[in-house]
Amino acid sequence: MEHLGSGKSTLIKLILKEEEPTSGNIIINGKDTTYLKPSRVPYLRRSMGVVFQDFRLLPDKTVYDNVAYAMYIVRATGRHIRRQVPMVLSLVGLSQKAKMYPNELSGGEQQRVALARALVNNPSMLIADEPTRKLRPRNSVGYYDPS
């Protein structure tokens, strides 16, 4: 879906139950989410790693803390957090920027923080909205991006 305004971001919000469909059903892994209890919605969201189009980083937390916070809210142990966060930051090439704040980073770097955060809890599914729009062509090798 390469066309602007075609509904890509809306689809992701529907999958996460941030929006409700006016008609039709959303079925994930064979389960209809229409009747999912509100108390189960956080579990649905945590099963997926999502890179939002606007990244949704926390502006007053450092790069490290943005990623660590995603583990904190799923009650990971401090020990697990201290091991996992540097690993994913290294994976996205941001080890040197761990102490910086989102507004001190380029758009592509912010997106890589969002990617690190999406990956840090080992989700069974990774959903990325416009994953290559802000990257240098070199960093998006492996994707076919028709836009």
Ligand SMILES: Nc1ncnc2c1ncn2[C@@H]1O[C@H](COP(=O)(O)OP(=O)(O)OP(=O)(O)O)[C@@H](O)[C@H]1O
């Ligand atoms: N909260 C909203 N209320 C009403 N219409 C909306 C809302 N959010 C998005 N839309 C409309 O729904 C359509 C799809 O929007 P969406 O953001 O899902 O597109 P997109 O494919 O992600 O676009 P882009 O490529 O620009 O990111 C657009 O026409 C938009 O104006």
Ligand SMILES: [Mg+2]
């Ligand atoms: Mg969009």
